[in-house]
Amino acid sequence: MSTIYDVAKAAGVSPKTVSRVLNGDAPVKAETAKIVHAVIAELGYAPSSAARAMRSNKSGLIGLITGAISVDASQPDTTGLPDLFIVQGVQKAMETSGKTLLIADSGGRPDRVPGLMRTFEQHRVEGIIYVADHHRSVSLPPVSAQTRLVLANCYDDTGTPCILPHDRRGQEMLIADLIAKGHRRIAYLTLNAELDATRLRTQGYRDALSAAGISYDPELVIVAGIGTTDQDAEVQILWDAIDRILSLDVPPTVICFGNDQMAMRAYGILRSRGLNLPDDISVTGYDNYRTITQTLYPTLTSVELPYHAMGVRATQLLLRMIDDADDVPVAPVLVSGPVQSGQSVRTMPTPITKLTSIGRMTQ
Amino acid sequence: MSTIYDVAKAAGVSPKTVSRVLNGDAPVKAETAKIVHAVIAELGYAPSSAARAMRSNKSGLIGLITGAISVDASQPDTTGLPDLFIVQGVQKAMETSGKTLLIADSGGRPDRVPGLMRTFEQHRVEGIIYVADHHRSVSLPPVSAQTRLVLANCYDDTGTPCILPHDRRGQEMLIADLIAKGHRRIAYLTLNAELDATRLRTQGYRDALSAAGISYDPELVIVAGIGTTDQDAEVQILWDAIDRILSLDVPPTVICFGNDQMAMRAYGILRSRGLNLPDDISVTGYDNYRTITQTLYPTLTSVELPYHAMGVRATQLLLRMIDDADDVPVAPVLVSGPVQSGQSVRTMPTPITKLTSIGRMTQ
DNA sequence: GAGAGGTATGACATCGGTGTCATGACATCG
DNA sequence: CGATGTCATGACACCGATGTCATACCTCTC
Numbered sequence: 102m103s104t105i106y107d108v109a110k111a112a113g114v115s116p117k118t119v120s121r122v123l124n125g126d127a128p129v130k131a132e133t134a135k136i137v138h139a140v141i142a143e144l145g146y147a148p149s150s151a152a153r154a155m156r157s158n159k160s161g162l163i164g165l166i167t168g169a170i171s172v173d174a175s176q177p178d179t180t181g182l183p184d185l186f187i188v189q190g191v192q193k194a195m196e197t198s199g200k201t202l203l204i205a206d207s208g209g210r211p212d213r214v215p216g217l218m219r220t221f222e223q224h225r226v227e228g229i230i231y232v233a234d235h236h237r238s239v240s241l242p243p244v245s246a247q248t249r250l251v252l253a254n255c256y257d258d259t260g261t262p263c264i265l266p267h268d269r270r271g272q273e274m275l276i277a278d279l280i281a282k283g284h285r286r287i288a289y290l291t292l293n294a295e296l297d298a299t300r301l302r303t304q305g306y307r308d309a310l311s312a313a314g315i316s317y318d319p320e321l322v323i324v325a326g327i328g329t330t331d332q333d334a335e336v337q338i339l340w341d342a343i344d345r346i347l348s349l350d351v352p353p354t355v356i357c358f359g360n361d362q363m364a365m366r367a368y369g370i371l372r373s374r375g376l377n378l379p380d381d382i383s384v385t386g387y388d389n390y391r392t393i394t395q396t397l398y399p400t401l402t403s404v405e406l407p408y409h410a411m412g413v414r415a416t417q418l419l420l421r422m423i424d425d426a427d428d429v430p431v432a433p434v435l436v437s438g439p440v441q442s443g444q445s446v447r448t449m450p451t452p453i454t455k456l457t458s459i460g461r462m463t464q
Numbered sequence: 465m466s467t468i469y470d471v472a473k474a475a476g477v478s479p480k481t482v483s484r485v486l487n488g489d490a491p492v493k494a495e496t497a498k499i500v501h502a503v504i505a506e507l508g509y510a511p512s513s514a515a516r517a518m519r520s521n522k523s524g525l526i527g528l529i530t531g532a533i534s535v536d537a538s539q540p541d542t543t544g545l546p547d548l549f550i551v552q553g554v555q556k557a558m559e560t561s562g563k564t565l566l567i568a569d570s571g572g573r574p575d576r577v578p579g580l581m582r583t584f585e586q587h588r589v590e591g592i593i594y595v596a597d598h599h600r601s602v603s604l605p606p607v608s609a610q611t612r613l614v615l616a617n618c619y620d621d622t623g624t625p626c627i628l629p630h631d632r633r634g635q636e637m638l639i640a641d642l643i644a645k646g647h648r649r650i651a652y653l654t655l656n657a658e659l660d661a662t663r664l665r666t667q668g669y670r671d672a673l674s675a676a677g678i679s680y681d682p683e684l685v686i687v688a689g690i691g692t693t694d695q696d697a698e699v700q701i702l703w704d705a706i707d708r709i710l711s712l713d714v715p716p717t718v719i720c721f722g723n724d725q726m727a728m729r730a731y732g733i734l735r736s737r738g739l740n741l742p743d744d745i746s747v748t749g750y751d752n753y754r755t756i757t758q759t760l761y762p763t764l765t766s767v768e769l770p771y772h773a774m775g776v777r778a779t780q781l782l783l784r785m786i787d788d789a790d791d792v793p794v795a796p797v798l799v800s801g802p803v804q805s806g807q808s809v810r811t812m813p814t815p816i817t818k819l820t821s822i823g824r825m826t827q
Numbered sequence: 828g829a830g831a832g833g834t835a836t837g838a839c840a841t842c843g844g845t846g847t848c849a850t851g852a853c854a855t856c857g
Numbered sequence: 858c859g860a861t862g863t864c865a866t867g868a869c870a871c872c873g874a875t876g877t878c879a880t881a882c883c884t885c886t887c
Contacts, residue, residue, distance in 0.1 A: 102588065102608060104843055115867045120845060128864060145608055147585040151517040152843035155872045160514065185548040192569040201583055204567045206555040220564055222510040225465065245465060245508055332758055362759050369761035372735070392755060395695055396725050398732035467873055478837045483875060491834060515873035518842045834883075840876090847870085855862080 103144040112140040123148060154225065163200045163419065164221035164229040165191060166214060168207045183388075183408055184234045187253050190412020191230060198420055200227070215242045222248065228419045231255065232412075236266055236297045249422040253415040254408075256433055262422070264415045267435040268298045271404040272305030273312075275357065275385060278402075278440050280313045283449025284355045284383065287315075288346045290339070290367075292326035292359035299324070299359065302387070306357070320349060326359050339363060343370055354383060354449060361386035361393040361403055364445075368397060379447040389441045402446045405438030466507040475503045486511060517588060526563045526782065527584035527592040528554060529577060531570045546751070546771055547597045550616050553775020554593060561783055563590070578605045585611065591782045594618065595775075599629055599660045612785040616778040617771075619796055625785070627778040630798040631661045634767040635668030636675075638720065638748060641765075641803050643676045646812025647718045647746065650678075651709045653702070653730075655689035655722030662687070662722065665750070669720070683712060689722050699733075702726060706733055717746060717812060724749035724756040724766055727808075731760060742810040752804045765809045768801030 109116040114133060121127045122137040129137075140146075154160045167184050188204070195202055203226060205217040214231075221229055222245060229248060233239060233255035240257055244250050252263035279287055289306050291299045307317055325342035327334065346353060358364040364386035368378065376382050378399055386394065389405040414436055421428050472479040477496060484490045485500040492500075503509075517523045530547050551567070558565055566587060568580040577594075584592055585608060592611060596602060596618035603620055607613050615626035642650055652669050654662045670680055688705035690697065709716060721727040727749035731741065739745050741762055749757065752768040777799055784791050 102585070102610070105845095106843075116843085117845075117868085118866060121866085124845085126845090127866090130865060133865080147582055149518070149588060149843055150586045151514040151523065151588060152872090153845080154514040155512070155518060155843080155874090156845050158872075185551075188548075189569070192567070193571070196569075196571070201587060202567050204555070204565050206552070206559075208556070208559065219510055222465070223513045224564060225512060225514060247465070336761075362755065365759050366761065390755070392725065392753070396728050398699075398729065468875095469873075479873085480838085480875075481836060484836085487875085489875090490836090493835060496835080512873055515842090516875080518844090518873080519875050521842075829887095831886080832884085834881100836880085836882100838877105838879080840878105842874090843872105845871090847868105849868080850866085851864105852866105853862100853864080856860085857858105 102149075103146045105146070105148065108137065108140050108144060108146050111144065112137045158225075160225040160227060161200050162203050162221075162224055162226045163195065163416075164203045164205070164218075164224070164226040165232065166205050166207060166217050166221075166229065167232045168209050168211075168234050183406065184232045184254065186408035187232045187412040187415070190409040190414075191232075191253075191416045192412075193409070194413040194416035194420075198416075200420075218242060218244060227423045230415050230419055232415075236268065236301075238297070247426075249419055249426075251415050251419045251422070253411055260431075262418060262430050262434075264411045264418065264434045264436060266298075266406055266408075266411065267437040268301035269305040269308065270435070270437050271387070271406075271440075272302035272357075273309045274305075274437075274440050275387075275402075275404050276306050276309030277312065278442070279355055279357075279383070279385070279446065280309065280315070282446060283451055284353075284446075285315060286318075286321065286351060286353040286355075288321045288323075288353035288356040290323050290325035290342050290346070290356060290358050290363065292324075292363075293328035294324045295328070299326075302359075321346070321353060325363065336366060339366055340370055343367060347374070355385065355446060356382060357385045357387075359387060361388045361390040361401060364401055364403070365393050365397060379445050383446040385446060389438065394441060394443055397443075397445075399445050400443035402443040403441050405441055407436045407438035410438070411436050465512075466509045468509070468511065470507060471500065471503050471509050474507065475500045521588075523588040523590060524563050525566050525584075525587055525589045526558065526779075527566045527568070527581075527587070527589035528595065529568050529570060529580055529584075529592065530595045531572050531574075531597055546769065547595045547617065549771035550595045550775040550778070553772040553777075554595075554616075554779045555775075556772070557776040557779035557783075561779075563783075581605060581607060590786050593778050593782055595778075599631060599664075601660070610789075612782055612789075614778050614782045614785070616774055623794075625781060625793050625797075627774045627781065627797045627799060629661075629769055629771075629774065630800040631664035632668040632671065633798070633800050634750070634769075634803075635665035635720075636672045637668075637800075637803050638750075638765075638767050639669050639672030640675065641805070642718055642720075642746070642748070642809065643672065643678070645809060646814055647716075647809075648678060649681075649684065649714060649716040649718075651684045651686075651716035651719040653686050653688035653705050653709070653719060653721050653726065655687075655726075656691035657687045658691070662689075665722075684709070684716060688726065699729060702729055703733055706730060710737070718748065718809060719745065720748045720750075722750060724751045724753040724764060727764055727766070728756050728760060742808050746809040748809060752801065757804060757806055760806075760808075762808050763806035765806040766804050768804055770799045770801035773801070774799050 105116045105119050108119045119137055121129050122134045150161060167188060192202060203224060207213045229250050230253055231241060232253045237255050239255045250261055252261050256263040276287060291303060310317055323342045325339050327338055358367055364384050367384055371382060378384060386401050386403040389403040394401040394403045414434055468479045468482050471482045482500055484492050485497045513524060530551060566589060570576045592613050593616055594604060595616045600618050602618045613624055615624050619626040639650060654666060656662060673680055686705045688702050690701055721730055727747050730747055734745060741747060749764050749766040752766040757764040757766045777797055
């Protein structure tokens with residue numbers, strides 16, 4: 102690769118003048134600039150960012166750590182897909198910043214993270230984004246004082262700035278939507294009870310019921326995920342839970358599942374019991390995993406887990422923090438995703454009295 | 465961040481001695497080394513790779529370009545997922561190399577690629593991997609002579625080294641597997657006819673038939689993908705194709721679909737026609753998109769699209785090319801994935817004569 | 828005991844940019 | 858017409874590593 106000296110010599114000027122042409126930080130005669138540009142094009146010269154970084158002490162690099170190849174048991178068959186959407190969001194938001202993204206994968210082994218961070222420090226990254234594969238708490242090694250750090254899809258107990266999915270509101274909006282469609286008996290078959298997502302979404306479920314004046318019935322909420330890679334066991338648990346729900350004295354008109362995959366399995370299970378979707382029973386998922394929600398028949402109502410948006414937000418936050426060291430948020434940034442309506446939810450026939458009153462109201 | 469001079473001063477030695485301790489390229493008294501290490505730990509010193517890169521002319525960086533956020537119409541709802549598995553493979557294979565991965569996303573716009581390549585050249589990457597979202601031909605801007613380039617999931621007409629999925633053999637193995645399970649009438653509902661994958665897999669389908677002495681019946685092969693984002697249209701095409709296949713005089717015992725999503729849709733369509741899987745009709749997909757194949761009931765037989773392995777191979781190839789500039793493959797590297805057997809394929813009852821003969825053979 | 832060879836260390840130049848300062852050629856102004 | 862200011866450009870140092878060469882000390886050998 103040619104250097105600025107090669108360009109200078111070929112153009113018959115000093116290296117400094119070439120530098121000025123490149124950076125436009127001082128006046129250069131138009132004719133000189135033209136010659137320099139021609140030489141640059143001819144030689145295919147590109148200024149070395151290593152040399153620039155040394156002089157300016159700014160690398161123009163952002164580091165990103167994922168645990169994508171994670172073997173975390175609680176999300177066995179998504180195998181790290183979700184966090185890749187976050188990475189896409191990060192890339193998208195980085196595009197216009199002029200920074201370049203360094204990426205490293207912990208392979209699901211937390212003990213590797215310090216090494217990756219050290220590599221990033223060697224490259225003098227201006228900031229690091231740590232992406233987790235699902236909403237959870239993490240504990241990271243300390244970084245040098247001038248390296249900014251943002252957590253995406255996770256949080257720690259030292260108050261590091263973080264971007265989290267608004268699980269509570271997501272489930273609340275979904276339930277509110279169901280209530281608006283006339284459902285009153287709403288079952289919720291949750292993921293693994295230990296997950297933050299489960300705790301928060303269950304809270305959101307109760308928020309929505311409470312806002313509509315519907316009393317909470319514990320019989321309608323069952324943990325139906327166990328966090329294992331054993332597919333057969335998962336199916337069994339799900340089958341049992343659905344059995345229990347359907348044999349209640351007053352069965353629900355809709356079953357909400359902890360994620361789209363559970364809902365996808367439920368399609369098969371419910372149909373094998375002779376139930377039609379959504380006429381006999383309505384179903385919802387969570388995550389809006391498009392491959393599932395859009396491809397299933399009928400299309401699945403779900404809640405968007407805003408991974409892409411979280412990546413964008415994390416990046417914007419980090420770039421702001423790099424720009425202004427004091428601009429640090431004090432609380433987690435919660436990002437909501439919309440309810441994605443599919444055809445898996447039936448709008449319940451409304452009692453006459455209500456119908457007429459609604460009819461009047463909308464006129 | 466502290467420098468090697470800070471360390472040297474604090475340890476009471478010269479910078480060069482610190483360098484020697486770090487690189488172990490010359491003898492250093494054990495006691496001196498101990499002091500230096502202590503100081504390094506205390507200051508949290510990490511050597512600047514920018515400075516190293518300048519001196520050594522080796523950046524230790526590898527560039528990767530994806531088109532992940534691609535809006536390519538032929539794979540509407542996977543939205544760039546597959547190539548992310550390739551990226552995972554690349555990361556995995558890079559782990560032990562000591563190189564660091566620079567990543568950029570073209571956002572599906574080819575006109576951005578030259579700019580991304582220039583950024584990579586500024587960072588003096590030692591090699592570039594270009595990843596496509598599906599098997600196809602590409603045309604990239606030229607790179608500087610000493611930058612190695614490897615294409616993954618795509619090829620060009622200038623003979624750039626490339627890694628491709630072995631679509632032909634994949635489909636062949638699948639069909640051979642079906643034949644081994646006693647199927648003779650095998651339908652194939654393909655993706656969009658313009659795709660390389662369709663052409664190659666159709667060839668593989670014919671290879672397998674031919675190897676088993678089964679004559680090719682064109683009525684059994686229908687293009688059932690159109691390459692649009694219109695989901696309803698896709699479903700309609702698929703529905704029609706299945707109709708045509710099932711109303712043949714001698715209908716097939718198994719239908720192979722162009723990918724797992726088509727197969728997933730077919731589950732619904734076939735069931736709505738009162739057919740049981742796999743008793744009345746067997747079904748296969750392609751891609752082994754685990755979220756689908758493992759979650760569907762019954763689990764779907766598919767062919768692994770070896771994205772992860774392709775990423776690994778691409779990286780290994782690139783690292784070899786960086787190591788030895790002459791070590792360039794002359795032909796595309798084809799990577800096969802195994803047939804992933806699910807419960808969506810029925811083993812056909814074998815005629816008595818054959819059964820006994822097989823029984824004898826295996827004893 | 829002088830020279831040879833090994834060990835441990837430091838001085839200095841260099842990689843490719845850019846910040847600082849200096850300089851020469853003009854134009855403008857009082 | 859000399860002083861001042863602007864434009865255009867170049868010389869030089871510096872960022873943080875490391876390769877080259879030099880040096881001081883020690884041990885071994887003839």
